[in-house]
Amino acid sequence: MPRYGFVIDLKRCYGCYTCQVACKAANHTPQGIDWARCVPAETGSFPTALRQMVPLICQQCADPECLKVCPTGATTQDENGIVQVDKDLCMGCKYCIMACPYGARQTVDEWKTYFPDADGDLDPYEAYAKAEWEEKNGYGIATKCDYCTDRVKEGRQPACVEACPAKARYFGDLEDPESEVSILIRRERGFQLNPEFGTDPSCYYLPPR
Amino acid sequence: MLPNLKAQSKWGWLIAAYLFLAGLGGGAYVTGVVADFVGGESAAISKIGVCLGFPCVLVGCVFLLADLGSPANFWRAAMRPNTSWIARGTIIITIFMILGAIHIAFWLWPFKGLAEAAGTRHFIGVLGAIFAFGTMIYTGILLGASRPIAFWSTAMLPLLFLVSALSTGIMAVVLIASLVGGTYAEPIHSLAKMDILLIILEMFVLGFYLQGTHRVPESRASAELVLTGAVAPLFWWGVAVLGLIAPLLLDLFGVSAAAGAGARSFAVLASICGITGGLFLRQVVLSGGIHAPLRAGRFEVALPIV
Numbered sequence: 001m002p003r004y005g006f007v008i009d010l011k012r013c014y015g016c017y018t019c020q021v022a023c024k025a026a027n028h029t030p031q032g033i034d035w036a037r038c039v040p041a042e043t044g045s046f047p048t049a050l051r052q053m054v055p056l057i058c059q060q061c062a063d064p065e066c067l068k069v070c071p072t073g074a075t076t077q078d079e080n081g082i083v084q085v086d087k088d089l090c091m092g093c094k095y096c097i098m099a100c101p102y103g104a105r106q107t108v109d110e111w112k113t114y115f116p117d118a119d120g121d122l123d124p125y126e127a128y129a130k131a132e133w134e135e136k137n138g139y140g141i142a143t144k145c146d147y148c149t150d151r152v153k154e155g156r157q158p159a160c161v162e163a164c165p166a167k168a169r170y171f172g173d174l175e176d177p178e179s180e181v182s183i184l185i186r187r188e189r190g191f192q193l194n195p196e197f198g199t200d201p202s203c204y205y206l207p208p209r
Numbered sequence: 210m211l212p213n214l215k216a217q218s219k220w221g222w223l224i225a226a227y228l229f230l231a232g233l234g235g236g237a238y239v240t241g242v243v244a245d246f247v248g249g250e251s252a253a254i255s256k257i258g259v260c261l262g263f264p265c266v267l268v269g270c271v272f273l274l275a276d277l278g279s280p281a282n283f284w285r286a287a288m289r290p291n292t293s294w295i296a297r298g299t300i301i302i303t304i305f306m307i308l309g310a311i312h313i314a315f316w317l318w319p320f321k322g323l324a325e326a327a328g329t330r331h332f333i334g335v336l337g338a339i340f341a342f343g344t345m346i347y348t349g350i351l352l353g354a355s356r357p358i359a360f361w362s363t364a365m366l367p368l369l370f371l372v373s374a375l376s377t378g379i380m381a382v383v384l385i386a387s388l389v390g391g392t393y394a395e396p397i398h399s400l401a402k403m404d405i406l407l408i409i410l411e412m413f414v415l416g417f418y419l420q421g422t423h424r425v426p427e428s429r430a431s432a433e434l435v436l437t438g439a440v441a442p443l444f445w446w447g448v449a450v451l452g453l454i455a456p457l458l459l460d461l462f463g464v465s466a467a468a469g470a471g472a473r474s475f476a477v478l479a480s481i482c483g484i485t486g487g488l489f490l491r492q493v494v495l496s497g498g499i500h501a502p503l504r505a506g507r508f509e510v511a512l513p514i515v
Contacts, residue, residue, distance in 0.1 A: 071295035072282060072288050089285060090282065092282075093276075093286070094220060095293070098220065098515075099354065099355045099357070101503075107219070109278070140277070191505075197356060
């Protein structure tokens with residue numbers, strides 16, 4: 001069985017937010033939900049200050065906190081190591097939002113239009129996105145990135161990987177030592193975010209410059 | 210440079226009200242059971258305590274349901290007790306509510322004879338008290354199981370909630386006993402004395418709880434938020450002054466001989482202050498919850514709004 005994983009190359013990321021927007025476009029997420037996002041960080045102080053963009057997604061932990069705290073059984077881990085939420089079983093207690101160290105779990109109560117100044121009904125494109133969101137996810141329940149499970153099944157890459165213009169994102173099988181992600185992690189000293197939480201994330205980062 | 214850490218925003222007043230009422234209900238029930246064993250004049254007090262237990266927790270559960278995003282699935286809450294503290298807690302409070310309801314039923318018409326059988330009543334009482342303690346303590350463990358929030362993930366929190374629950378439970382019994390009248394002067398006097406000890410204990414526990422936040426940046430940020438930041442007015446006025454200092458002074462004056470016939474008014478006032486403070490305490494702890502920053506090499510990032 002594969003264990004799907006991500007490699008995000010921090011030295012290549014220049015913070016264009018394409019991953020964030022591509023994820024929105026592919027998954028029809030409403031306002032307030034960003035499964036893929038870019039967060040600015042800085043270190044040092046003038047004149048030696050440094051800035052760095054840190055892209056965040058669900059880390060698909062091998063030993064996920066969100067799975068442990070979920071009381072309903074809505075959270076499961078599929079055979080590819082991807083943590084999935086069953087929208088029909090979730091009761092919306094938000095415990096997973098508190099327990100996830102990576103902020104991957106998000107919820108909204110309603111669809112807020114992206115174009116509040118427009119008159120009348122949603123335009124057809126937004127109406128389509130809203131319908132898609134309601135079919136696959138919904139309101140009041142915990143939602144999360146699933147590494148574009150549906151696209152990967154069709155043999156495609158996750159939307160954020162395909163869209164990244166800096167080629168800072170790689171997707172592949174961590175179990176296969178010859179996969180691009182495994183080689184990158186080995187050769188470029190890939191690391192996991194906050195390993196002290198002991199969740200063994202499947203998302204690795206390559207060191208910044 | 211430490212990023213600007215923000216507190217969680219998804220658990221608010223509804224959850225605070227639930228944690229508070231679960232604690233108060235458990236505390237009142239234990240007070241009632243203990244008073245039953247003391248016997249004599251305390252028997253009437255016992256009835257008040259026991260009758261507060263189950264209804265308070267039930268009302269608390271209504272607040273909890275109101276917070277759910279998909280309340281139709283609430284019945285699934287106990288499906289994963291092997292790992293989830295919400296599931297374990299659901300089982301604990303359900304058993305507590307069933308035992309509490311049985312205990313109340315002893316005084317109702319068809320089962321009235323059972324109340325005279327002290328053995329059965331005591332048996333249910335002890336069993337119920339065990340689950341009442343479970344209810345009071347689990348509310349702290351529930352938050353503590355959220356590991357990235359260091360302000361919650363500490364062994365002091367269950368203890369703090371337990372002491373606060375017992376204290377607010379006693380005060381709820383004192384409040385009702387004082388308001389319904391009758392001749393409860395002696396038991397109210399002893400409960401007030403007990404409450405003084407609990408309030409002093411709670412002050413120490415709260416102090417140690419906050420002192421214990423110094424170890425990691427996210428809990429230091431939590432302590433800063435609570436002591437000097439946006440939550441500070443609620444903490445200092447709502448918890449410290451209204452919830453601890455005021456009831457302590459009022460109780461001290463109430464039990465002293467100086468109060469005389471006014472003792473009952475002091476007890477009522479102390480109880481109202483202390484009970485409100487208990488609710489504010491839960492809200493302060495919830496709104497102080499800050500997730501750990503993520504570390505990527507030299508860089509630290511705060512989680513965007515959680």
